[in-house]
Amino acid sequence: MNNRQLFLSHLAQTTDFPLLIEIEKAEGIYMYGPNNERYIDLISGIGVSNVGHRHPRVIGAIKDQLDKYLHLMVYGEYVQTPQAKLAEALVHTLPDGLDNVYLVNSGSEAVEGALKLAKRYTNRREIISCINAYHGSSHGSLSVGGNEIFKRSYRPLLPGISHIAYGNENDLDLITEQSAAIIIETIQGEAGIRVADASYFKALRKRCNETGTLLIMDEIQAGFGRTGKFWAFEHFGIQPDILVCAKGMGGGMPIGAFISSKEIMGHFKSNPLLGHITTFGGHPVSAVASLATIQVLKEAQVVEQVEKKAALFRDLLVHDKIISIRNKGLMMAVQFESFEVLKPIIDKAISLGVVTDWFLFCDDSMRLAPPLIITEEQINEACTLILQAIDEA
Structure with missing residues (x-):
């Protein structure tokens, strides 16, 4: 069996619809699949990888x-x-x-x-x-x-x-x-x-x-x-x-x-x-x-740069489907009308190479919690792809 089949057969599942993204390696803000598919990790494993994946x-x-x-x-x-x-x-x-x-x-x-x-x-x-x-x-x-x-x-x-x-x-x-x-x-x-x-x-x-x-x-x-x-x-x-x-x-x-x-x-x-x-x-x-x-x-004065990077996310993520953005630093929630609007956007973003999520008790909002080391150039790229996902979804 391949890894996906092994995962579904022998690892305990917590939902009937896991993301099933297969990752071979990760570095900085990026994760890579077995065919070198690249994903921008905008949730840091749910707030874990503050200094990025595999910091030297x-x-x-x-x-x-x-x-x-x-x-x-x-x-x-x-x-x-x-x-x-x-x-x-x-x-x-x-x-x-x-x-x-x-x-x-x-x-x-x-x-x-x-x-x-x-x-x-x-x-x-x-x-x-x-x-x-x-x-x-x-x-x-x-x-x-x-x-x-x-x-x-x-x-x-x-x-x-x-x-x-x-x-x-x-x-x-x-x-x-x-x-x-x-x-x-x-x-x-x-x-x-x-x-x-x-x-x-x-x-x-x-x-x-x-x-x-x-x-x-x-x-x-x-x-x-x-x-x-x-x-x-x-x-x-x-x-x-x-x-x-x-x-x-x-x-x-x-x-x-x-x-x-x-x-x-x-x-x-x-x-x-x-x-x-x-x-x-x-x-x-x-x-x-x-x-x-x-x-x-x-x-590396990573913490001192957080607010500037958060402001850039807020400036770039402007769309008529976005109702509001709540944040404290790079702990962010991008609100949409409903989960039914948000979920296809999240799925489309993953297909475009950007991993986001929603919240357990707030399923109309997109979770953004990128590695704190993310650069302004990378923020620009990620926001462009999120806006594309909103349009295409």
Whole structure:
């Protein structure tokens, strides 16, 4: 059987209509098929490849680590240079009070750890999250997700979960002295790139302070330069008690983290000890890839160029079928009349060599989240092909 037949026969499927794009290699913003078909990747594997596919610094770090060691021991027992150096680099991107890093394998795992930490630290059981939030697919992260369609088949989920409207200050009164934490996406991703006002985040931070509730900010999609600042919360003049990250963190390798203060994180050391455990979290190969990613973002001033590139997308994507464009940096949603209008455009764009997507909870909008290293010339080419797809679809 060929690869497509093997894929359909032996790999678990999550829909009856997978994209079935076969990729042989990838470099920068481009992916290539077996017959050298070229695709511009405008979704970065859903916000993963912030420094592009196979960045030379990332590949070099991986190759160097392969000559030293792979997995040695469960997280937190052996002193491993890749983990220690990565934690140091992460802390240096953050304000005081976010100085302790727990490395895991993915965003969902980071959310799970953050929820456990909030309950353990506060000795409370109630968690608040937002309507149309997406925090992952494992049981705990699904429990705090904000869309019932994805949850109803898996109940019972975690008890004690309440939902508020993102960006609505009136709902903040639902955060009380019984709330262990509120978990919130700094920028709502799967809801179609929704951005609350700075005043909302300041009110949220104030309410958490008043009630002793921990503020968990999920930057799994929005972190690592995606919005034009290294961390999206920097736009709003506040900081979380626990920060969750993954996706763009690894340069294409699987890794995630939840980050807090040493005082809060220290509660995992007792009652019980080993309060959170992971076998592969902070895998040395993923850790060196993440460190190289941070170095590229910092040294090449990639983040500083994001807003200019986002503005170019907005200037070029002008069409009477485009209703609006919502964005924070290169986290973008291009809105059309309906999914029925959008889906043929996405399909046509793929046939023209441009990969886009829609959002889980906003299927009338096209997702654009290109590698942050995309050039102005490449943006021009990609937008020309999207406009062609709109016309031809």
